[in-house]
Amino acid sequence: MSRTIAVLGGTGPEGFGLASRWAIAGETVVVGSRDPKRAQEAAGKIKQRAGANAKVTGMENSAACAAADLLVLTIPFEGHVALLKQLKPEFRAGAIVVDATVPLAASVGGRASRTLGVWQGSAAQQAAELVPSGVAVVAAFQNVGAEILNAEGPVDCDVIVCSDDAEASKTVRALAAKIPGVRALDGGKLENARILEQITALLIGLNIRHKGHSGIRITGLPPAAYSGH
Amino acid sequence: MSRTIAVLGGTGPEGFGLASRWAIAGETVVVGSRDPKRAQEAAGKIKQRAGANAKVTGMENSAACAAADLLVLTIPFEGHVALLKQLKPEFRAGAIVVDATVPLAASVGGRASRTLGVWQGSAAQQAAELVPSGVAVVAAFQNVGAEILNAEGPVDCDVIVCSDDAEASKTVRALAAKIPGVRALDGGKLENARILEQITALLIGLNIRHKGHSGIRITGLPPAAYSGH
Numbered sequence: 001m002s003r004t005i006a007v008l009g010g011t012g013p014e015g016f017g018l019a020s021r022w023a024i025a026g027e028t029v030v031v032g033s034r035d036p037k038r039a040q041e042a043a044g045k046i047k048q049r050a051g052a053n054a055k056v057t058g059m060e061n062s063a064a065c066a067a068a069d070l071l072v073l074t075i076p077f078e079g080h081v082a083l084l085k086q087l088k089p090e091f092r093a094g095a096i097v098v099d100a101t102v103p104l105a106a107s108v109g110g111r112a113s114r115t116l117g118v119w120q121g122s123a124a125q126q127a128a129e130l131v132p133s134g135v136a137v138v139a140a141f142q143n144v145g146a147e148i149l150n151a152e153g154p155v156d157c158d159v160i161v162c163s164d165d166a167e168a169s170k171t172v173r174a175l176a177a178k179i180p181g182v183r184a185l186d187g188g189k190l191e192n193a194r195i196l197e198q199i200t201a202l203l204i205g206l207n208i209r210h211k212g213h214s215g216i217r218i219t220g221l222p223p224a225a226y227s228g229h
Numbered sequence: 230m231s232r233t234i235a236v237l238g239g240t241g242p243e244g245f246g247l248a249s250r251w252a253i254a255g256e257t258v259v260v261g262s263r264d265p266k267r268a269q270e271a272a273g274k275i276k277q278r279a280g281a282n283a284k285v286t287g288m289e290n291s292a293a294c295a296a297a298d299l300l301v302l303t304i305p306f307e308g309h310v311a312l313l314k315q316l317k318p319e320f321r322a323g324a325i326v327v328d329a330t331v332p333l334a335a336s337v338g339g340r341a342s343r344t345l346g347v348w349q350g351s352a353a354q355q356a357a358e359l360v361p362s363g364v365a366v367v368a369a370f371q372n373v374g375a376e377i378l379n380a381e382g383p384v385d386c387d388v389i390v391c392s393d394d395a396e397a398s399k400t401v402r403a404l405a406a407k408i409p410g411v412r413a414l415d416g417g418k419l420e421n422a423r424i425l426e427q428i429t430a431l432l433i434g435l436n437i438r439h440k441g442h443s444g445i446r447i448t449g450l451p452p453a454a455y456s457g458h
Binding site: 113 | 377385389421423425430439
């Protein structure tokens with residue numbers, strides 16, 4: 001299948017890291033940004049890392065959305081509602097939105113080791129309210145740090161995937177498992193995104209306290225539970 | 230130091246597992262229960278597992294509290310407030326309360342894969358409101374499942390420890406690291422207990438979905454961050 005993955009916020013470190021990893025894995029990737037020029041520059045850098053045959057381009061966010069079957073949101077929480085409203089007319093039918101957004105209190109001047117309470121329960125559930133019907137929302141990638149994605153070598157972190165759409169969840173688990181080292185787990189319904197988002201705040205606190213780049217692994221499940229391993 | 234550790238709710242699987250592990254490690258352990266007879270029976274079973282020299286006794290919860298320097302709460306959330314009110318006159322000066330309680334929605338007839346919202350932020354923060362001044366509250370052990378503790382061999386799970394009392398947190402990290410396989414991490418202030426409690430709900434969901442006994446490991450931190458390794 002010749003799907004296209006757009007990473008919106010793909011010029012930021014988290015989005016850049018994910019876009020690079022998928023470009024290396026042979027996926028067709030669009031880097032989305034408010035500024036198409038910055039998006040193209042980021043795409044150029046990813047090509048340097050992933051090789052000349054890498055299928056990476058850069059576009060303004062709305063154009064990236066219109067071009068993509070699967071969109072990954074790696075944006076600051078303060079831009080979450082506005083971006084989803086902007087994208088609403090652009091979605092392809094049957095598109096999947098993968099929300100990696102974390103409502104860090106830093107969005108309103110607080111600490112990155114705390115989250116804001118989102119009325120819907122989580123940023124991903126907020127996204128589910130803002131996408132057109134027929135677009136599936138999947139929560140994933142909140143716990144994989146940018147530094148780890150942008151470093152060389154395998155990623156020592158599991159990706160827990162939550163969605164109310166079982167097929168979309170499966171697609172995203174397979175995509176996650178394309179990143180070397182990542183094991184993807186079915187984390188159940190989208191409502192569990194609130195826990196994934198809060199784990200990020202905990203990991204940020206651990207990073208600050210212990211000067212590291214932390215991730216999580218889930219132990220004790222049968223091998224079949226983990227996609228890609 | 231000849232401290233005494235009381236595990237309240239020590240006849241339940243989680244408390245029994247922790248009490249056994251610490252008895253095996255040579256600690257002086259009191260199993261606390263509403264029913265002193267059941268507490269004594271559990272203590273007898275722990276001796277069978279830990280050996281005849283194990284220092285384990287069983288007592289009613291209030292008596293166990295009065296006898297202990299460090300109390301571990303492994304009780305259902307629906308008994309949390311009542312037990313802490315009952316214990317209030319019994320605490321030794323300078324005692325440490327380690328709260329492993331998780332406010333699962335199952336406490337009010339809901340799912341064990343969801344948590345209740347606790348006004349104070351978490352069960353552990355609720356505990357901090359209910360103990361006498363001078364008693365430190367530490368949140369820990371929510372994410373280590375009973376099945377893993379009661380199985381033989383090392384525990385494949387990290388214990389994240391949160392407290393506003395740095396000394397008490399350190400004491401509990403050292404105690405956690407006495408369980409083979411466990412690495413203990415400073416998870417910051419007590420307010421972060423809300424995240425630890427919710428991780429348990431996520432792990433329970435994973436256990437149900439994948440038929441396992443899950444735990445968590447934190448990756449990517451320097452070795453010095455982990456007590457006991």
